[in-house]
Amino acid sequence: xxxxxxxxxxxxxxxxxxxxxxxxxxxxxxxxxxxxxxxxxxxxxxxxxxxxxxxxxxxxxxxxxxxxxxxxxxxxxxxxxxxxxxxxxxxxxxxxxxxxxxxxxxxxxxxxxxxxxxxxxxxxxxxxxxxxxxxxxxxxxxxxxxxxxxxxxxxxxxxxxxxxxxxxxxxxxxxxxxxxxxxxxxxxxxxxxxxxxxxxxxxxxxxxxxxxxxxxxxxxxxxxxxxxxxxxxxxxxxxxxxxxxxxxxxxxxxxxxxxxxxxxxxxxxxxxxxxxxxxxxxxxxxxxxxxxxxxxxxxxxxxxxxxxxxxxxxxxxxxxxxxxxxxxxxxxxxxxxxxxxxxxxxxxxxxxxxxxxxxxxxxxxxxxxxxxxxxxxxxxxxxxxxxxxxxxxxxxxxxxxxxxxxxxxxxxxxxxxxxxxxxxxxxxxx
Amino acid sequence: xxxxxxxxxxxxxxxxxxxxxxxxxxxxxxxxxxxxxxxxxxxxxxxxxxxxxxxxxxxxxxxxxxxxxxxxxxxxxxxxxxxxxxxxxxxxxxxxxxxxxxxxxxxxxxxxxxxxxxxxxxxxxxxxxxxxxxxxxxxxxxxxxxxxxxxxxxxxxxxxxxxxxxxxxxxxxxxxxxxxxxxxxxxxxxxxxxxxxxxxxxxxxxxxxxxxxxxxxxxxxxxxxxxxxxxxxxxxxxxxxxxxxxxxxxxxxxxxxxxxxxxxxxxxxxxxxxxxxxxxxxxxxxxxxxxxxxxxxxx
Numbered sequence: 115x116x117x118x119x120x121x122x123x124x125x126x127x128x129x130x131x132x133x134x135x136x137x138x139x140x141x142x143x144x145x146x147x148x149x150x151x152x153x154x155x156x157x158x159x160x161x162x163x164x165x166x167x168x169x170x171x172x173x174x175x176x177x178x179x180x181x182x183x184x185x186x187x188x189x190x191x192x193x194x195x196x197x198x199x200x201x202x203x204x205x206x207x208x209x210x211x212x213x214x215x216x217x218x219x220x221x222x223x224x225x226x227x228x229x230x231x232x233x234x235x236x237x238x239x240x241x242x243x244x245x246x247x248x249x250x251x252x253x254x255x256x257x258x259x260x261x262x263x264x265x266x267x268x269x270x271x272x273x274x275x276x277x278x279x280x281x282x283x284x285x286x287x288x289x290x291x292x293x294x295x296x297x298x299x300x301x302x303x304x305x306x307x308x309x310x311x312x313x314x315x316x317x318x319x320x321x322x323x324x325x326x327x328x329x330x331x332x333x334x335x336x337x338x339x340x341x342x343x344x345x346x347x348x349x350x351x352x353x354x355x356x357x358x359x360x361x362x363x364x365x366x367x368x369x370x371x372x373x374x375x376x377x378x379x380x381x382x383x384x385x386x387x388x389x390x391x392x393x394x395x396x397x398x399x400x401x402x403x404x405x406x407x408x409x410x411x412x413x414x415x416x417x418x419x420x421x422x423x424x425x426x427x428x429x430x431x432x433x434x435x436x437x438x439x440x441x442x443x444x445x446x447x448x449x450x451x452x453x454x455x456x457x458x459x460x461x462x463x464x465x466x467x468x469x470x471x472x473x474x475x476x477x478x479x480x481x482x483x484x485x486x487x488x489x490x491x492x493x494x495x496x497x498x499x500x501x502x503x504x505x506x507x508x509x510x511x512x513x514x515x516x517x518x519x520x521x522x523x524x525x526x527x528x529x530x531x532x533x534x535x536x537x538x539x540x541x542x543x544x
Numbered sequence: 545x546x547x548x549x550x551x552x553x554x555x556x557x558x559x560x561x562x563x564x565x566x567x568x569x570x571x572x573x574x575x576x577x578x579x580x581x582x583x584x585x586x587x588x589x590x591x592x593x594x595x596x597x598x599x600x601x602x603x604x605x606x607x608x609x610x611x612x613x614x615x616x617x618x619x620x621x622x623x624x625x626x627x628x629x630x631x632x633x634x635x636x637x638x639x640x641x642x643x644x645x646x647x648x649x650x651x652x653x654x655x656x657x658x659x660x661x662x663x664x665x666x667x668x669x670x671x672x673x674x675x676x677x678x679x680x681x682x683x684x685x686x687x688x689x690x691x692x693x694x695x696x697x698x699x700x701x702x703x704x705x706x707x708x709x710x711x712x713x714x715x716x717x718x719x720x721x722x723x724x725x726x727x728x729x730x731x732x733x734x735x736x737x738x739x740x741x742x743x744x745x746x747x748x749x750x751x752x753x754x755x756x757x758x759x760x761x762x763x764x765x766x767x768x769x770x771x772x773x774x775x776x777x778x779x780x781x782x783x784x785x786x787x788x789x790x791x792x793x794x795x796x797x798x799x800x801x802x803x804x805x806x807x808x809x810x811x812x813x814x815x816x817x818x819x820x821x822x823x824x825x826x827x828x829x830x831x832x833x834x835x836x837x838x839x840x841x842x843x
Contacts, residue, residue: 117645124641128633347628351689353597354622355645357614521597 117356121364122371125339129372139376143383165261166232167253168224170213171239177212179272180239184208184264216240228254237265244273318462318486322455324377325416325481329423332373333447336366336424337431337440340520344435359517362432366424366513373420411488418505419481423447425509426478429516450478458486465490475501477508546609548573548697548728554593554603556586556752563589565752566603571730571745576723578743578760579732582839586752587732588625591699594730595622608696618647621695625702625732627686631675635666638674639689646693653692660688664714680711687715691722698722699730704738716742736832746831748838755838764828771829772800772808778819787811792833801829801837 129135171177185208213220216238224236235253243249251265271292278288340362343349352361426447434440457479461470465487474483475497484501487493549571556564564586571577581587592598594605596614605612608619629638636657643653661667664684669677677685683706691698700719704712719729719742733739739746739760746763748756756763775797787806792799802808812824829837 120641120644124633128630132632343628346631347624347626348630349628350592350597350624350626351622351628351642351686352645354595354620354624355617355642 118360118364118367121356121361122368125365125368126371129335129369130375135372135376139379143380143387146384147387164209165207165234166209166211168211168213168227168233168236169239170216170220170224170236171244172214172216172241174212174214176239176244176272176276177214179276180237180268181210181212183268183272184210225252228252237269239269315462318458318482318489322458322482325419325423326451326455328373328377328420329427329447329451332369332420333424333427334440334444335373336369337427337444338437339365339369340428340431341434341437341440353521357517358521359513362425362428362513362517362520366421366428370421370424374417407492408489411485414502415481415485415488418502418509422477422481422505422509422512423451425512425516429512429519432516432520450476451482454479454482458482461486462490465493471497475504477501477505480505546573547571547606548608549577549594549730550606551590551594552604552606554590554600554605556589556593556598556601562752564593564600567749567752567754568603569747569754569757571728573728574723574726575744576719576729576731576742578739578746579730579749580734580736580739580746580835581749582734585749587749588701589752590749591622591701591730591732595620595699618693619696621646621690621693621698623686623690623698623700623703625705627683629674629682629685629689631673633674634671635661635674635677635685636670639685639692642689643692646695648693656692656694657688660692663718664688680707683707684711684715687718691718695727697728697730699732701732702735703731704733704735736830736835740831748835750839756834760831763834764831767829767834769826769828770802770804770806771827771833772802772811773823773825773827774798774800774815774821775823776815776819776821785811785814787814790833790837797823799830799833801833 169177169180171180211233213224213236221238224233227233228235231254235251238250238252249269251262274292275285275288278291279285283291343352349361356364427444430443430447431440434443454473457469457473460467461473461483464470470483470487473479474487474493476483480501484493484498488498547570549569551568551570553566553568554564555566556562567586567590579587579590589598593600594607595617596612607613607616610616633641636654639657639661640650640653643657644650648656658667658670661670664687666681666684666688669681674682674685687700687703690700698719703715703719707715719731723729731739731743743760745759746757747754787803787810788800789803790801792801800811802811808826812821815821815824
């Protein structure tokens, strides 16, 4: 135990202190922030300006109704939209002119004005077009889909309101009729409200990503550190005081702890930066409801999965001699993760099916699939216990197996073993 | 007094290759024991089984009077033939890490590491990374690592390989000092001159088998004074003389082994007919000669 602890400590401190770790840890949030912030800033810059639009209609009332629709903030489809709009409401988005000349000559002249940059675009609302439910918006750039949708909605609402008003429905009633409906799907478990559909998806997705990225980066780091030890030939010295099992366990836990440290730092940075955003969009997050058991399961399955996969990488690492070879053999470790991502959809849809049960019991799939099941509908306790026990056993077994391969593999530099050779290695090590 | 190391018929095969073939020998406490043999004779495999890196297929290893147990490893210092350290680690941190693995406290490991670094002229390097050191310096660091925890048994696999003479002398002095302090040193090499100077007893192995074992003095005495070292000018034409069993030309002098029963005076008379003899000395055979002789017979 003491020896394992020393190995963990060395592995952890040496890595945490390395420049590569510090740079990676600090640069990643900057990189992620910039991929999110820069496009947002760019689109803000564009939409920040007022769009100058001409509405052309036979009937000025229709044009006026559309104009009103566009310049007054609307109760919209979702709360997220409302948030965005409320931020932008400070500056009017559209400066709107109304024209009643629907002659083709006018159309040509407006086109000319667009080319000259006098206006940004025009919306052609001739009676014939409205009757056929097909209208045309011409502008210099029409790639802003948000704008097209907004215009279409405005015309739609204006027309509906107008028709209803003609049929004698009062303005307030019209507003009420047109107010969009919000749908929340909430899971009921044991009579209580459980996680909503969106949160199951969000949390499962976060799990998959975190696991995938950590396994990819730190599983490979475990593999490389084993190869490093082989090529630096320090192993023989270490093995004269620790067992290969202690050494491997120490490495996996040490490198694993580095990965966890990095993940936690990133999560904290993310949290710190998104706090203002969270308070602004609290209304949206109120939909995301994660039960306590889900949080717990997240921690348990992440850590178990992480160490299971790291051990697998360690086993692979003990068979090869160079980074280049390591690249070639790492697919057996990636395959189960990709499989479980594929399987997660059917399991999410039918968490009680035979398929879900059997696949979530496979230790390599369990971190993702059993977690998804927990999020959708907590499985019986015996299944959870069995699943966790199987994962622990597999990790322990793999550790034993790889430390045997390791002990022989390290002492036989040179070529990669074939399968029958590996079987013999396991025999020698005994 | 119990033996520090006792190998009882240890045997190890890899596939169909027999690396160590029912090897037995005892190393008494105190003194320097040489484990000799040509390349690939099974020296390193034997050592690895001694310290539990490999397990013997058959036979037993006894250390310090008890059957092998990992706890005993705390009393052993090992310098493997394949040298290696963590390249990115600072020298002092590295020594402390290895010292702690052998059961020292951090403070004690630090104190001893600094002392030894001073002794072996490495003081100014303790805060440098291992990769900045020369090969010879790294080797001295490993040597320190092997004796930091003051082991009762030191196992040194080719300790002088790659060292310049000044550093080799420094290491040799430390070894002699340890020997005087009552430590046991197992020293594996194929450099016979070093063995002759340092070892009290030897075991010569070839193809995994023990071919010669015992105190160096006795072994040499058993071969008797049947070897002649000669210096001369001219051509004594001794190669096909029927008195001689083997003939070895070292450049500056020749070493001649007489056939059993052959008279050295006869040889001198024969040689002086064709050449001017400036030195003619009857000596015990050198270990190298014994080595070549024994290994040659086995081949």
